[in-house]
Amino acid sequence: MLDFTLEDLSAEDVERLRLVYQPLAESVRALVDATIRTEVDAGTVAAAKAEIDSATARLCHKQTDGSFGVRYLATGERMAWGNAVIGIRNPLAPPMQIHRDESGSSVCDFHLGAAYEGPPDHVHGGVAALVLDHLLGEAASDGINPRLTGTINFRYVRATRLGDLHAEARITRTEGVKTYAVGHLADAKGVTVEAEGVFIQPRWARESSE
Amino acid sequence: MLDFTLEDLSAEDVERLRLVYQPLAESVRALVDATIRTEVDAGTVAAAKAEIDSATARLCHKQTDGSFGVRYLATGERMAWGNAVIGIRNPLAPPMQIHRDESGSSVCDFHLGAAYEGPPDHVHGGVAALVLDHLLGEAASDGINPRLTGTINFRYVRATRLGDLHAEARITRTEGVKTYAVGHLADAKGVTVEAEGVFIQPRWARESSE
Numbered sequence: 027m028l029d030f031t032l033e034d035l036s037a038e039d040v041e042r043l044r045l046v047y048q049p050l051a052e053s054v055r056a057l058v059d060a061t062i063r064t065e066v067d068a069g070t071v072a073a074a075k076a077e078i079d080s081a082t083a084r085l086c087h088k089q090t091d092g093s094f095g096v097r098y099l100a101t102g103e104r105m106a107w108g109n110a111v112i113g114i115r116n117p118l119a120p121p122m123q124i125h126r127d128e129s130g131s132s133v134c135d136f137h138l139g140a141a142y143e144g145p146p147d148h149v150h151g152g153v154a155a156l157v158l159d160h161l162l163g164e165a166a167s168d169g170i171n172p173r174l175t176g177t178i179n180f181r182y183v184r185a186t187r188l189g190d191l192h193a194e195a196r197i198t199r200t201e202g203v204k205t206y207a208v209g210h211l212a213d214a215k216g217v218t219v220e221a222e223g224v225f226i227q228p229r230w231a232r233e234s235s236e
Numbered sequence: 237m238l239d240f241t242l243e244d245l246s247a248e249d250v251e252r253l254r255l256v257y258q259p260l261a262e263s264v265r266a267l268v269d270a271t272i273r274t275e276v277d278a279g280t281v282a283a284a285k286a287e288i289d290s291a292t293a294r295l296c297h298k299q300t301d302g303s304f305g306v307r308y309l310a311t312g313e314r315m316a317w318g319n320a321v322i323g324i325r326n327p328l329a330p331p332m333q334i335h336r337d338e339s340g341s342s343v344c345d346f347h348l349g350a351a352y353e354g355p356p357d358h359v360h361g362g363v364a365a366l367v368l369d370h371l372l373g374e375a376a377s378d379g380i381n382p383r384l385t386g387t388i389n390f391r392y393v394r395a396t397r398l399g400d401l402h403a404e405a406r407i408t409r410t411e412g413v414k415t416y417a418v419g420h421l422a423d424a425k426g427v428t429v430e431a432e433g434v435f436i437q438p439r440w441a442r443e444s445s446e
Binding site: 074109 | 266268270299319320328349352363370392
């Protein structure tokens with residue numbers, strides 16, 4: 027069974043932790059971009075690397091065993107801060123901030139830079155799949171009980187330009203433990219990738235919610 | 237049209253650049269993991285952040301305009317060092333090292349840690365899609381002319397444990413500009429995600445190879 031830890035943290039505790047760790051991840055995101063795009067000489071790279079290794083050593087002094095996981099708060103809030111798409115503590119995550127609009131769709135405006143490249147100046151097709159898989163999964167979920175991807179299909183209309191992007195997803199129907207969702211990714215010129223998927227409430231989540 | 241730059245670099249030039257920039261990206265990968273998993277106090281985080289910001293400033297002193305792109309060498313080698321899956325200069329990339337086996341399949345053994353998490357202790361479903369999209373695309377390609385994803389479908393057999401993973405893909409048939417490929421991701425207990433896709437040689441690549 028997957029381990030969703032219940033943490034005894036107040037809203038104030040969470041905000042305090044956010045103020046410590048979110049700016050750190052933002053700094054690392056800027057460093058990731060700089061690492062890809064830098065053209066400085068070997069000596070400067072060595073000096074930067076020494077600082078990076080020193081920072082890593084400081085952070086490793088005390089750390090969680092294994093990955094971050096998903097922590098449920100007493101308030102019902104879900105802390106997925108290590109998540110590869112929405113994790114505010116995960117420098118790999120853009121991170122996407124997903125909202126529900128009036129119609130019930132899950133929508134997100136976000137930016138993808140050099141770190142998400144596939145074809146030159148364009149979003150990696152697999153990154154488009156990554157963000158859409160997450161967004162459709164969120165749309166298919168009630169926000170508390172997770173629904174995991176059963177099957178998902180992507181159709182690439184054209185290449186997606188790196189930059190400011192928009193994505194949205196919505197449920198089309200639910201049958202028992204299966205929820206069907208559709209969505210798309212768009213750049214400034216319109217839709218670039220379409221997705222449809224079936225999301226399933228895992229057995230352990232059904233048991234735990236009984 | 238996408239811009240695949242032809243660079244006048246010798247094999248020795250490439251090796252020299254690799255020795256400078258690859259260890260930098262490796263250091264940043266370790267920092268990404270530490271950033272997610274650290275439990276040090278606010279003062280220690282602030283000290284680490286100051287070093288990170290200093291390193292970023294050094295690297296930004298001279299940098300390429302925009303993303304890394306894909307650079308073709310006079311030798312025919314393709315330098316996709318900024319790629320989100322295989323880029324040795326991209327700290328977001330595991331990076332996957334893909335090989336062709338005797339049967340013509342594209343295969344890869346790689347490790348995914350805390351940065352690739354979705355469900356607790358497990359690979360994000362979208363990350364599985366990301367790596368498989370890339371691997372099937374490589375299998376469908378001849379190594380020189382790119383083939384981009386047209387459609388791709390994923391079936392999730394069960395959750396993929398974070399850790400050492402294996403993936404493979406192969407062409408099933410080719411019809412004109414369309415190449416059909418299948419593949420899967422596996423953890424220590426067997427296949428976790430199956431994929432099938434259609435990959436298309438883009439018009440500009442057809443024109444440029446005429």
